[in-house]
Amino acid sequence: MKGFKEFILRGNxxxxxxxxVIGAAFTAIVTALVTNIFNPLIGALFNxxxxxxxxxVSIPTVSGGQADLKFGAVIGAAINFIIIAAVVYFCLVLPMNGFLKRAFARQKVEEGxxxxxxxxxxxxxxxxxxxxxxxxxxxNTTGGSHAAEVAPPTPTGTTGVPGMPSA
Known part of the structure; x- marks a missing residue:
């Protein structure tokens, strides 16, 4: 039960x-707009x-009847999609992008x-x-060099360590 509660109360x-919910309400508005304004206008062009x-377009069927291909309905659905996309972009996305751009610009100015x-x-x-x-x-210009600080090579047969005989 605890996991379910966390899932329900999660912000996402x-x-x-x-x-x-907003999408369903918005769909009703767009559907009314398309059905009552755009479809009749475009339908007037096609009488x-x-x-x-x-x-x-009616085509004959095997059983002797006819089947109707409704190209107008497909065109209406495509127009409906374009209208929804345009309304979402111009009414939601574009204003929100402008708002976010101003908010981030203001935040940078405030940070200084x-x-x-x-x-x-x-x-x-x-x-x-x-x-x-x-x-x-x-x-090199001051006369000092790290090379002078490096110990010279030891002669062959010695370890180079003071007090330690060679092996």
Whole structure:
């Protein structure tokens, strides 16, 4: 029972439920718009009261009857889809994108620091190389060198460790 309660109270489920309810209400508006305005207008072009009654092709069946291919209904469904997509885009997506763009721009201004792109590995390695070159050139010009600090090679037959005989 605890898992079911967590599932129901999860934010995504609530958002999905709201979307389904709003979508159903929105579908009723778009269907009324298409059925009562666009279908009659397009049907007038094809001399029919509705697209469902336009562009009907009858074909004979094997049993001797006729079957109707309703191309107008398919065209009406395609128009319905285009209208729904346009309304969703222009009434929901476009305004929301504008709102989000303004909100993020305002947030960046409030933070006061522009978002910097972190340097790439190549840029960091180039900086390290340049710093090492500068360090080496400054050591060479002052007369000091790390090479002088390195112990000279040991003669053959000795270990190089003071107080330890060779083997």
């Amino acid at each position: 489920v609530i958002d999905l439920a709201v979307a389904v 029919a009261s509705m697209l469902d009654k336009a562009l009907i 620091t522009p978002q910097e792109v972190p340097p790439t590995d190549v840029e960091i390695l180039s900086e390290i190389r340049d710093l090492l070159r500068a360090q080496n050139s400054s050591l």
